[in-house]
Each structure stands twice: as structure tokens, then as C-alpha cells.
Amino acid sequence: VAIPTQGELQELLQANGVRPTRQRLELIGELAREPNDVTAQTLWRRLRDERESKVGLATVYRTLALLRDHHVIDALNHRGGELCYRLCSDTHHHHLVCRSCHRVVEIDGCDLGSWIETLADAHGFTDTDHRLEVAGVCAECRGDARRSGP
Amino acid sequence: VAIPTQGELQELLQANGVRPTRQRLELIGELAREPNDVTAQTLWRRLRDERESKVGLATVYRTLALLRDHHVIDALNHRGGELCYRLCSDTHHHHLVCRSCHRVVEIDGCDLGSWIETLADAHGFTDTDHRLEVAGVCAECRGDARRSGP
DNA sequence: CTTCCTGCAAAGCATTTGCATCCAT
DNA sequence: ATGGATGCAAATGCTTTGCAGGAAG
Numbered sequence: 001v002a003i004p005t006q007g008e009l010q011e012l013l014q015a016n017g018v019r020p021t022r023q024r025l026e027l028i029g030e031l032a033r034e035p036n037d038v039t040a041q042t043l044w045r046r047l048r049d050e051r052e053s054k055v056g057l058a059t060v061y062r063t064l065a066l067l068r069d070h071h072v073i074d075a076l077n078h079r080g081g082e083l084c085y086r087l088c089s090d091t092h093h094h095h096l097v098c099r100s101c102h103r104v105v106e107i108d109g110c111d112l113g114s115w116i117e118t119l120a121d122a123h124g125f126t127d128t129d130h131r132l133e134v135a136g137v138c139a140e141c142r143g144d145a146r147r148s149g150p
Numbered sequence: 151v152a153i154p155t156q157g158e159l160q161e162l163l164q165a166n167g168v169r170p171t172r173q174r175l176e177l178i179g180e181l182a183r184e185p186n187d188v189t190a191q192t193l194w195r196r197l198r199d200e201r202e203s204k205v206g207l208a209t210v211y212r213t214l215a216l217l218r219d220h221h222v223i224d225a226l227n228h229r230g231g232e233l234c235y236r237l238c239s240d241t242h243h244h245h246l247v248c249r250s251c252h253r254v255v256e257i258d259g260c261d262l263g264s265w266i267e268t269l270a271d272a273h274g275f276t277d278t279d280h281r282l283e284v285a286g287v288c289a290e291c292r293g294d295a296r297r298s299g300p
Numbered sequence: 301c302t303t304c305c306t307g308c309a310a311a312g313c314a315t316t317t318g319c320a321t322c323c324a325t
Numbered sequence: 326a327t328g329g330a331t332g333c334a335a336a337t338g339c340t341t342t343g344c345a346g347g348a349a350g
Contacts (some may be wrong), residue, residue, distance in 0.1 A: 019349065021305065041339075056307045061340060063305095081231050081314075082339065096275060105273050115261075116284055123255050124289030125246060132282045134266055139274030169324065171330065191314075206332045211315060213330095231339075232314065 004032050016070045023055045027063050028072075028087070036104045037076050037084035037097075040064055076104075078133050094132040100141035107134070154182050166220045173205045177213050178222075178237070186254045187226050187234035187247075190214055226254075228283055244282040250291035257284070 004012070009028050013020040030047055031038070038046075044060045047053040064085050067073045074088040078097050089106065096105040112130060120128045154162070159178050163170040180197055181188070188196075194210045197203040214235050217223045224238040228247050239256065246255040262280060270278045 019304070021349075023306070039339090054307090058308080058341075059306055065341095075230075077227050077230065080225075080227065080233060083230060096270065096273060096278075098275070099277075105275075107269060111265075112282075119257060120246060120284065120286050123246060125248070125255075125284075125286035126292060127249075128246075128284055128286035130282060130284040132262075132280060134270065134275075134278055134280040136270050136275035136278035142276060169329075171324075173331070189314090204332090208316075208333080209331055215316095 012072065016072050018066060018070055018072070023053075023059050024063050026051065026053050026055060027060060028067070031073065031085065031087045034086075036102050037086040039079075039082050039084055041082075043085070076133070078135065094134065096134045096136065098138040098141055099135050100137055103138050103140075107132075162222065166222050168216060168220055168222070173203075173209050174213050176201065176203050176205060177210060178217070181223065181235065181237045184236075186252050187236040189229075189232050189234055191232075193235070226283070227281075228285060244284065246284045246286065248288040248291055249285050250287055253288050253290075257282075 006025065006029070009025055009032065010020045013024060013028065018024065026047060027043065030043060030051065040057075040060050043064075044055070044057050047055050047060070064073065064075075068075050068085070071090070072087075074086050076084040076086060076095060076097070078084065078095075084102070086104065089108075091108065092110055094107040094110060096107055097103070110132070112132065116128055116130055120126065156175065156179070159175055159182065160170045163174060163178065168174065176197060177193065180193060180201065190207075190210050193214075194205070194207050197205050197210070214223065214225075218225050218235070221240070222237075224236050226234040226236060226245060226247070228234065228245075234252070236254065239258075241258065242260055244257040244260060246257055247253070260282070262282065266278055266280055270276065
């Protein structure tokens with residue numbers, strides 16, 4: 001849960017061939033501060049309201065798309081019609097998302113590869129790629145009534 | 151791959167407490183004719199252009215949402231920002247989708263339940279629900295060059 | 301310098317909604 | 326008859342784009 005320093009973020013961008021501008025650093029810095037996933041709109045509002053950043057909404061969209069293409073961030077699709085973004089570890093993994101507060105837990109150690117490969121093969125599919133999304137309600141959102149009550 | 155008769159479709163709607171209007175029957179009939187998944191827009195265009203139906207676009211959206219809520223059809227999310235709909239079997243299953251032509255193969259026999267349950271439990275999540283989407287390229291879209299050449 | 305980036309406002313798209321009218325029961 | 330369904334058009338909300346000015350290498 002270590003939040004990267006400004007310098008580390010700058011290196012991250014440069015390592016991926018992305019020019020480290022002021023706006024991009026602000027944006028990825030805000031993403032790094034968020035353990036869960038955020039929409040472009042929310043991120044923009046946060047930058048303006050909480051960080052006094054003057055970044056434009058269009059830039060937020062452009063930057064998120066750019067970082068996604070460079071595999072620096074992940075785009076999740078668990079809301080309909082609104083993408084969520086998240087700074088992710090670079091190994092293959094899935095997500096456990098709370099339906100209520102959108103808290104995200106990373107699920108590592110995915111075993112599906114070989115099963116899917118076999119399956120795809122049986123139907124003539126190649127170049128497969130899979131995505132598992134698990135939704136649920138986290139303890140906090142459930143109110144945890146069975147332990148402490150409201 | 152048996153296409154249901156008009157009568158069967160009508161029963162399907164009534165069995166789910168959905169009033170069988172002309173528009174709804176036309177719509178679900180068109181869905182039944184499509185082995186893969188379709189967007190609301192495509193479905194509407196098809197109804198107008200190929201079936202000379204006078205159904206309104208809003209009605210298509212309203213009907214698809216209604217049928218989805220009644221679990222008569224499934225909504226897939228594999229494009230970003232545009233939902234795809236499909237008449238589905240009523241047991242739990244997943245989909246193998248071709249990235250190029252959107253052909254869909256149903257994957258039955260999902261074993262993930264217990265693994266996910268354990269995992270969710272470990273993180274305090276309940277009421278879980280999961281969705282696996284496998285994307286790939288089908289034999290036909292690959293051109294099948296290694297067998298018959300173009 | 302030259303190329304790429306940003307801001308703003310306008311445009312684009314899929315989807316939803318308000319409301320008068322129409323149809324199934 | 327009567328409540329739900331439909332059609333049309335206007336409204337929403339997220340995302341993209343055009344273009345003139347600005348910053349990075």
C-alpha cells in the first residue's frame with residue numbers, strides 16, 4: 001500500500017515511453033492514491049476539487065486511454081457504460097469488487113489458463129484472453145450487523 | 151439451433167409475466183434468429199430494414215431491459231459502452247466470444263463456484279456473483295489459412 | 301525549433317425519459 | 326374501461342474531436 005513518490009511516477013511514465021507532463025503526473029498520482037477503481041469523471045472532479053488542479057476533462061480521458069494502451073493502468077467494465085480505471089500490478093490477476101462501495105480486492109493466482117486453452121481449442125478459437133469479474137458485498141457495506149450492529 | 155415458433159415465443163413471454171405485444175414478439179423473434187449477440191441499435195435497424203417492423207428505438211431499449219430483468223435474455227458487456235443482448239439458456243454458463251465477428255459459444259459446466267466462495271469469504275465478501283468472459287479469434291475469422299488457404 | 305500536449309467548446313453516440321396516444325386484457 | 330405499452334422527440338450522460346495556443350525535448 002506504499003504510495004509511489006513523484007519521482008517513481010515520473011520514471012514509470014518514461015519507462016513506458018509516455019512523456020511526463022504536469023497533468024499526467026497529477027493524474028497518475030491521484031490514481032496511485034486510490035486503492036480502488038475510479039471513473040474518469042470522478043478522477044477529474046477530485047483533481048479539480050481536492051487538488052486544485054486545472055486539468056481539463058478531455059485531457060483526463062486522453063491520458064487514461066493512453067496509459068491503458070501502454071498497460072500502465074487497467075480499465076474495468078463492471079458498471080454499464082462507464083469505465084473504471086485502476087493502477088494495477090503487472091501480473092495477470094482478477095478483481096473482487098464490492099457492488100456497493102466499489103472497493104476492489106486483487107485476486108492473484110489465476111488457474112484458468114489451461115482449462116480455457118483446452119476449451120478454446122475444442123471450438124477452434126485461438127489468441128484467447130479472459131476476464132473474470134467477481135462482484136459481491138464487502139463486510140463494511142453489509143453493515144457487519146452480526147458483529148457490532150449499526 | 152431450433153428456432154422457436156411464434157407460439158412458443160408467446161408462451162415464453164407469458165410464462166415470465168411479460169405481456170406479449172406485437173413489438174415484443176417481433177423483437178424476441180429476431181433475437182431467436184440470431185445465434186450470436188446483438189446490440190440494441192443493430193437489432194432495431196434489422197427489424198426496420200429486414201422485417202419492415204415499425205417498432206421504435208425506445209421500445210427496443212425498454213423491451214430489452216425488461217426481458218433482461220426477467221432473465222429471459224442475457225446482457226453481455228464485451229464491447230465498451232455498448233451492451234449486447236442474447237437469448238440464453240437458463241443455467242449458469244459463460245461465453246466464448248470471437249473478437250472479430252462476435253460469434254458466441256456457450257460454455258457450460260462452470261467449476262468456479264467453490265473457489266470463488268472460499269476466496270470471497272477470506273475477504274469478507276458475501277452474495278457473490280461472477281462473470282467470466284473469454285475472447286478469442288474463431289477459426290473462420292482467422293481465415294483458417296493453415297488448412298485451406300484463402 | 302518541432303512535435304506532441306492541453307483546454308475549451310462543440311460534436312457524437314448510446315441510452316433514457318416525458319407525454320400524448322394506443323392496445324391488450 | 327383502464328393500466329400498461331408505444332412512438333416520437335427532446336434530454337442525459339459519458340466520451341471523443343477540432344482547433345488554437347502552450348509546453349517538452
